[in-house]
Amino acid sequence: MLKNDRMRHQFKEDVMSGNIVRMMVAPDALAAKIAESYGAKAVFSAGYATSASALAMPDRGISDFGIALERCREIINAVNIPVFADADTGYGDLDNVKRTVESYEAIGASGIFIEDQVWPKRCGHMDGKKIEPTEVLEEKIKIAKAARKHDDFLIMSRTDARAVYGLNDAIERSRRYQAAGADLIFIEAPQSSAELEKIHEAFPNTPMMANMIEDGKTPLTKTEDLQRLGFNIVVHPNAMTYTQTYAEEQLVKTLQRDGTTKAYKDHMITFPKFNDFVGLDQVNARDAEYAPEKMERYMTE
């Protein structure tokens, strides 16, 4: 089985197993490789982190399809664990949704979510969101399902209606998105543990995702507690971005203050350890494998 097929199949099995899949959002390929090396079973490529990493901009619908797709592709190519993707609103109308699905499936994503915000969207935990009529995402879900080539490529509906119309409306919308074909359900930004519980009660047999944003609308909840509440996926969308930003701020402050990075060195990985982490020895070995002197053995008449 080829890598893309294997990753999609593995992700679907994990999500449907009844256990919970925990994913960090990786801002870039290096972050994804770090998550993988410390035991992550899957990673997420999502808008807030990509917008920050690629553009140094907030998640306000400025980062587009091309940027998001390419970042996700870089992440997929760097790891051997499944990668799930944030496809925002599908980036336009139904033709755009079709292209979005075909493209993410072709690069090897294990699935995507599509949401019901008005474009340009906002991070789900920001104020001022505007929501499309339910029919808009219903039609997008139907097109997305028709466009995918493999059933293992999972389509998740995301509604942002909680903040605008309340939890009951968000649940009702999600029922319609599920009826339209969504494999997985994501109700963004519930505001309490009781709301998380109510979401699970509304969809007891459907894999659900919870989103844990530091300083967001939803209380930070341990993975095992979310599993007890019936969630099958938990995502940590901003933690790596915030950690990178904090560490780099401290580094720059140190350099500005001291004129050298020496005092910050204890917070860095070392030159040899980093080279080892990104596989320098393996690359050098491969380079040596095709050296001219090694090819001479095939040059006999």
Place this chain on the structure above:
Amino acid sequence: MTLTNIFSNSTNQIIPAAGDGQTINALDEADFPAILLDGTLTTQTLLGENNQGLLSLSEYAKFLRDMHLKATSPLIADLQSGFGSPLNTYYAAQELERSGGSTLLLNDQLYPSHSIDQPQTTTPEDLLGKTRAAKDGLENPETQLWIKLEGLWDYGITGAWQRISYLEKAVPMPF
């Protein structure tokens, strides 16, 4: 199914080359066994230049992915001269396969490749290294690697046969 298999089952043995979406759409509707996404033609489309050596791997691969989403015909990807050394060729072959190339076409020019009648060619050792590297980079056993020898003007037919005999020893595969 490999492109060689497709050839053996097809009455049409012509592979047209293209470098833009409209031409690929038109060719895709005709009965060709495959379409070559040619490096020079793609360079003309994307850069407005005739020199394929100006087009980087990432620029070409992005266009290949877009065309792969559209075309139903198998696409032959132009691996040029591997976009660098044998090490670059390994990663370039990976990239072009996952971008939708069902067959990769590697030439024996010096890097960077040029779109000229009498290009400078690389050494047999370098060609063998690149060929083995490209083969090692491929994941799908149905993806084929084809070699394009471009130095007849220089090494002559004798030199070409010599390179073929070396390649047959270095990489057990159908050419």
